[in-house]
Amino acid sequence: MASADFTSLTFRDVTRHFGRRRALHHVTFTCEAGEIVAVLGANGAGKSTLLSIAATLLTPSAGSVLYGAQSARDGGIALRGRIGVLGHDLYLYPELTAAENLAFFARLYGMANVEAVVSASLTRAALLECAGEPVSSFSRGMRQRLALERALLHSPRLLLLDEPFTGLDDTASGVLRERLLESKRSGAIVVVTTHDLESIEALVDTAFVLTAGRAEPLRAGPGSLRQRYRSHVVS
Template identity: 40%
Template sequence: MEAAIRAQKLTKAFGTRKAVDRVTFEVPCGAFLSIFGPNGAGKTTLLRMLSTLVRPTKGEAWLMGIDMREEPDCAREHIGLISHNSMLYPDLTAEENLMVYARLYGVHNPEQRVLDMLEAVELKHRRHDVVRTFSRGMTQRLSIARALIHNPDVVFLDEPYSGLDPHAVEIFDELIDAQRAGRTFVMVSHDLRKGFDMCTHALVMAKGHIVTFDEKGNLDFGEFADLYRATVGMGVS
């Protein structure tokens, strides 16, 4: 089976500084990869390259077998992105926002798909309300619907829990769990415990390099936390 993601010596430089330096790894289809590291480690830059938002300086990457440097538009058809930035239009309604993205991706029967996704994220009753009236948790739930509207194979999550209250976190967890079957997830997280609990594979970065990358089944959390502290000089909180 083709790996969902393959990165080969992937590098991103900003001037003389290499934010990501010769990173190589593979993510199997259906896996959940959590990426950890301190600020400035290169986590978000790596995610942005893998989601085609940033072009690498050197190296290669493939998503669902597609060369992301040669065919970025084709790769984007397979990608969903969820972050602390909702990428929603605040003055449009929930339904209008999803319709924009459904039509952008050429979704078949977009009206029904929009209604189905609003129901999945428990916002169908607010479909005619403008997004600027939504709470942070509701906005994030709608951003999940936006990211999944075209049924992507790979979903990227960049610190998706930022700013969510405990109840919103619980709802978000349930929504992600319901969408995991048949999809590959890649999440950048500062929360070592939560990111470790959710993942099937864990990757730690520091100074643009991979410190460790392994299946969770090969890692004990206590030992993993000790390795993280020793490597990047941070705690597990």
Template identity: 40%
Template sequence: MITVNKLVKRFGLKTVLRGMDFAVQPGEFVALLGPNGAGKTTFLRILASLSRPTLGEVNIAGFKLPGEASQVRARLGVVSHLPLLYGDLTAEENLRFYARMYGIANSQERITEVLEMVGLENRRRDLVRAYSRGMQQRLAIGRAVLHDPEIVLFDEPYTGLDQDASSMLDVVLKTVAAQGRTVVMTSHDLARAEELATRFDILSRGVIAASATRRQVKKTNLLEFYKQALAG
């Protein structure tokens, strides 16, 4: 579903990704873990076609980046720590706007379906600026899956959420994954990653330092695996 070969990303003289290889199979939930500055967000922005790779190959759902970015974007949903929503529009208006941008016909039906999924059906006519951070993040997930993408990228989705909001987000994330989508999530929260992901990749100094499935990690624990990967 996602294949990345020898990916390099430079910002001026600074090299963030140094020949990174990465692959995800359809339906996998991959947690991309790593310290601050490891290049997680940069990597996700390249997958989302928001940033152009300096060198290397990126292939998503059979389409190459950056050449076939439009086809990739149609198959991709992105949730970041920013909501990507307009505060002066209602939840329904925000989703209607994105439905138009993605060319979704019969959008009303789909909008209702998505709002029910993220538990905001009864707040659909409220302005987004009146939403709590947790509600905005749930709506952001609704926005990301509105066009029914095969792949969803989550960049630190729990940033700024309290315990209750995080728990509610867990439920929504599990629902998204249970729908058979391929998910790549960056996070600092090892406990949440352990609960949700089927595979764990540790990104350190611009390359994948270690990779393990849930079964492999269960034998030790994720924290130990993470520390060993960073030390190595």
């Protein structure tokens, strides 16, 4: 195992303020390798802030985040190389072609044999025939598939996905679910925020609900994920 690698993600009493506004309040949870965790909650509940902190783009105002036994500071640059993020915005350059986008990020991640990596990713995304076309000409679904491959390019240990099912049709959603299961089987920790609970129903191992920055585990029980979420919110 590389020194920056890890098999768990732990939020320990994490609080984050933006000025006087409190985005996260004493959030504590642990996810293990091979687990898909859903973070549910209304808009503005703190889901994107939580993902940004997990991605090392934000530091907590209080509390700590551990990747295995190390903090983001301890893990440094190498730790970032084990994290993949698919944001609500897709992190793609519309002026560049699909292949150029992937090649740029492959180079930034210091990957060897960039052309082979890009070709394999484009094949997985079923975009090989569009490799030379600018991303600005792609449909939302094509962009989303490309963005997912960009996030998975370096086989991250921790995969953070912010609303990944937005704008996808049934086929594309199915492909995304399959890719998430592949990541889970390969030992990744997958943390996903979504309002599309039906799409992740069959994938999720653990779910918790963020309400005004506070995290509570979603109670197990009968009914679908949405029914349990609704009864949790009502109570």
